[in-house]
Amino acid sequence: MGKEITARAQDYSQWYLDLVKKADLAENSDVRGCMVIKPYGFSIWEKMQQGLDKMFKDTGHVNAYFPLFVPKSFLAKEASHVEGFAKECAIVTHYRLKNAEDGSGIMVDPDAKLEEELIVRPTSETVIWNSYKKWIQSYRDLPLLINQWANVVRWEMRTRLFLRTTEFLWQEGHTAHETAKEAKDETLQMLNVYADFAENFMALPVYKGKKTESEKFPGAVDTYCIEGIMQDGKALQCGTSHFLGQNFAKAFDVQFAGRDGKLDHVWGTSWGVSTRLMGALIMAHSDDDGLIVPPRLAPIHVVIVPIFKTDEEYEQITKVANQVKKDLQEKGYSVKYDNRNTHKPGFKFAEYEMRGVPVRITIGPRDLASGAVEVARRDTKEKASMKLEELVSQIPVLLEDIQKSIYQKALAFREQMTTHVDSYDDFKKVLDTKGGFVLAHWDGTTETETKIKDETKATIRCIPLEGSMEKGKCVVTGKPSEQRVLFARAY
RNA sequence: CGGGGUGUAGCACAGCCCGGCUAGUGCGCUACGUUCGGGACGUAGAGGUCGGAGGUUCAAAUCCUCUCACCCCGACCA
Structure with missing residues (x-):
């Protein structure tokens, strides 16, 4: 009594909220936009951490911890990076409280204003590259392969438990390399780590691909991602891995003496997954009786x-x-x-x-x-x-069989929900009737991408790295296309 | 930031339009008894400054003014 949850068919997003609550995973905090992860929910996150952490260690990474606060001047050093995050930063401006003179309680002490404001990290590239500058002098210091488990804050307007919260938990890997190739290999290696984790631990099949120019991480040269599909046919980005080029090395002047004795900027990567994976886990497998955990x-x-x-x-x-x-x-x-x-x-x-x-x-x-x-x-x-x-x-x-069987079910669902289309009419029809992933040709321009997004609410989830690479014609403009790209309405 | 809505017991809500005895209902909670192979039942209890401030009135959860908070729907994002 009183324990039932809304059926998926009736209201998918209410089902999700009911489930998160009734399975005792998390609840909304009285702090706006933030959640309390309850013991049972957190224990699942801990299992995720354990699995991922081992995979990071096995690929040569070590853990470290960098500060929560980022001086404003750091964030400003990389132009597109600051532009990407400026709209959603929490800022610390003062360092002291005092009793209000009218006795109404406590107030911010106006005399305790910080010389330079501190940004609560939305991500740690800048703070970490500021350290890397001191740590790296020679090619012998490379590669530098560091990960941190941390919380970050992005001031979102609308939040949903696990999927998008103001504060969330994640891991962020930050590496520095001698050559572009090494950094690119690292980027793809970690993308593969994420895909393996999603498939082998979470029992969630994912597409691996590259983000378009408009969807990539601010400050990156290339962003790669894994994309999963939820039971309501919407896509969810489950992890990202970025090739940073020399962007942060240049912004923070991180140079090393190469084997030839010449100075050069190092090549960077960063990659992360967050408590959003909890949302993916829930929405991918669970049913009207509750959670299903692999x-x-x-x-x-x-x-x-x-x-x-x-x-x-x-x-x-x-x-x-x-x-x-x-x-x-x-x-x-x-x-x-x-x-x-x-x-x-x-x-x-x-x-x-x-x-x-x-x-x-x-x-x-x-x-x-x-x-x-x-x-x-x-x-x-x-x-x-x-x-x-x-x-x-x-x-x-039996447990092994359950693990496999959950994966097989999710895989079959994804295959069923991935549709090839060759006309814009079919594209729209599939999105409206069936949902899921749509593989279609695209002319490679941001204009067409934006037009499709405005008209259908579907975005390019990624340019797949695997699968058939046949050429074709853009479903909107008819211009030539090198390969199909993956579209979907997404969380 | 636009549009809509809600604040009453731990939770979910009714009551408000049309002011009037001691503010209700369900779930949960406590005690006792009967139960126990798919979310038990009975009996007895505990639990409230009706979001806050001011006003109207003999009388305010209810009417008026102000205020605070939160939620939902749209543009941005892991």
Whole structure:
């Protein structure tokens, strides 16, 4: 009672909000535009961090931490960068409060005005390149491969939990290299890391591609991205990787002595994913009963629910449950035995389904008698009977199967929702009736891109790096096109 | 920044137009009992300066003025 969520078919965005709340992932804070990530939601984010962090380390990166505050003068050094972020910066102007003279509370002390205002970082390129200037003198100092886990602030007008909040959590990698090629390779390497993560951990197939001139990161030479599709047919950018050229090196005068003894500016990259991935995870897989979490990101892999009436039954069941729990934990799985006596089994079933726990084991008197238990999988809601002695060997197999099956379902959906079109009429028709990704030819101009965006609300999500590269004619102007590009209405 | 809306118990809301006894309902919460293989039920409780300030009135959640806050819809963004 009172736990149901709005059906997807009825109101997708309400479904999303209900789910975030009922699955206990996050809630709106009284601080405008900011969210409170609740323990269960945060534990999923931690699993994401762990997976990504290992992949960063495995590719030679190290973690560090740079300041939250960016002096205004830093931000101003790279022209297109400052222009891109100027409209959404939070600014610290004072450093002290005092009691109001009329007794009405506290006020900003006008005498404590900062000499130079500090910007709360919307991203850290400038602060980091300011350090790199001091750290890099020679080609021997390169490459510099650093990542940081941090919060950033972008003063958005409209926010949605996880998808767009004023403050969000992310990681940002910032690297410096000796040659353009090395930096470009790094950019693509990290793009591939993100794509692997999305597919193997999040079970979310993504398209990899390059952003158009108008969609790229302010300050970058090239921006690459991974794009996923949500169940309502809208696209979501899930990660970006930028080739910065020498833009920040020049802005911050970061030069190194090369092997030939000559000075040159270093080549940079930056790349990031954020708590927006939580939004992607939710919208890609979940259903009207709640969250569906792929096992590799699930904070709890298996929940055991006891069913009992008497104390004797409870004791017998608990003995078995604790053994199962111990055995599975020894194999590296996270298991919860929910022995609360304050909630009924049916309530617990619904609760763990809402939270997307991949596997539920139910143990009751009947099971003790038969030596088998009921095992239910969250993704398909199928139930099966499994012999007690087989649990330890079969649960891992089941979890692996769930991981794959969630991915396969998402992949099939994406394939079904990716449409090739060859005329502007079809383009509009597909967007209005079916949605999803549209692969169409485009003449490569910003004018055409803008026209399409104004008329259809669809944007070029990316110029795909893979897939058929056949030439054709722009669906709007008929001018020649080198390859199809990926359009969609997006979050 | 434009347009629309809402502030009443922890949450969701009714009451307001047409002022009048002790401000209600559902969920949640507490206690006890019966329940327990798909979101239990009964009984008894706790919980409110009706967003704030001022005004009209014998009397204001309700009418008037001001103010604050938040939410939703449009142009920008991970």
